Amino acid sequence: MQDKDLHHKTLNKALKPISAMRPATLDKLEKAVLLLFSNHDPTEVSMIKIARTANMSLKTLYNYFGDKQTIIYTILNRVLGRLAVRMIDHLQGIDSVRDRLRKTLWVFFDFIDKSPDAMMVLSTAVPASRYREIAIYDNKELVDSFMQVLGDGQQQGILNDTVPLFVLFDVFIAFISRLGLMHIIRKNPDSLNENFDGLFTILWRAISNPEID
Structure with a gap:
């Protein structure tokens, strides 16, 4: 009840910019959020619990985030x-479409291996319909860089050009997301990149031009 009452009192107040928060405090909050939301249902995690785990005041959380x-x-x-x-x-200086896709997949898998909590939070605490609430999803430089790889592949006849470009993107992301999530849930002791060549072969066959294969 205290959590909810304070929330209502602060709803109409202007939030402080996140840049005003001390980096060390933000680091503690990041660790707390990843720990809590990767191990509990989102409905079980209250603002009070986040504040206590991050060793922050509840008022500070509401002032910055709402x-x-x-x-x-x-x-x-x-x-x-x-x-x-x-x-x-990592995409700089690599010319081959295949090599750029290999590097992209490797970096994603390395991220999942090193940040399993972040992968769990993304998969379980954020509905797909709310992904655009995460600003990085609209990062033009990142999206354009990756889409250019896929677009170059279609133009060169290397990748499947019988489907729209965004379909190749969705296949790529779905492949990574499902593999990463199940890898974590199954508590596989091996890293994803230990099986990289075999996994990349599966992905490549899914999106490459079947006439070339």
Whole structure:
């Protein structure tokens, strides 16, 4: 009840910009959010529990975020933002469509292996219909970089060009998401990249031009 009452009192107040929060405090919040939402149903996690786990005041959380969904989206955007920077960096200087796709998949798998909690939160705490609440999903530089790889593949006749470009993108992301989530749920002791060549072969056969294969 206290959680809900404070929420109503602060709804109409202007939120402080996240840039005003100390990096160390934001780091603690990130760890708390990933820990809580990867191990509990989102309905079981209250603002009070987040505040206690992050060793922050409840008032501070409301002042910066307003509600727990905004906290989730903000933290995931922070985590995925680091992935985006790494992804864009790794795509530089690689000419071959196949090699660029290999590198993209490797970076995604490495992220999942090193950040399983973030993958769980993204998969279980955010409805698909709300993905666009995470700002990184509209990161033009990242999306354009990846879509260019797929577009180049279609134009060169390397990738399947009988379906729209966005279908190849959806297949690629669905492949990564499902494999990553089940890898974590099954508690597979091996890293995803230990089986990289075999997994990439499956993905490549799914999106490459069948006439070439």
